[in-house]
Amino acid sequence: MRTVGSKRDTTWPVIRNTAIQLIHKLGYDGMNVRLLASETNLQPGSLYNYFKSKEELLSMIVCAIMEDLLGEITARLELCTTPVDRLKCFIDVMVMWHTEHRKEAFVAHMEIRNVSKDRYEEYVDLRQAFRTILEQILTDGGKVGDFAIDDFDITCLSILSTLAAIPNWYRENGRLTPAGLVRWHIAAIFRMIGASEAAMAAAKPTAKRAQG
Incomplete structure (x- = not known):
């Protein structure tokens, strides 16, 4: 087991990552401070x-996860x-992050209900920041004729929900690679938003990404 140093900048990442592993495995209720201390070689x-408390630890972890992705x-x-x-780019980052950080996504999306x-x-403020970014992209695309969206609110919620749900079903040995999932989601979302022919053509993946 890794020996933890005394400095906060080296110790906190170990605490955070170990807590994520334990919460993902045991759930928030199953993880406790004594177990976390044992797993990190700390008192x-x-x-x-x-x-200050297990609840604050969860809140700190979830907010840090959201801030990192943002x-x-x-x-x-x-x-x-x-x-x-x-x-x-938004779709690419969201898909790749949710395939590579499934445990973090689980903690952020499923265990946040345990905080005050x-x-x-x-957490809601951070989540809103993602929607604000997406809304601005879709608004700008609509202004220049790239996108034709019927119901703006439902479309935004559908896109964000679809991307956030990836860790629930994605498996590393599945039929599609992460790069393949990026391509699939780009095509599906661009169809959802009524992308123009020019936008659909521009949305095609680069040769590097297409190899996945």
């Missing part, structure tokens, strides 16, 4: 230097210019 009392999306979108490219109302509202 139970020393863990409270990092969080940061990755934001950084990638800065490299895109057109609405088509931005939507492709105040902490849940912080």
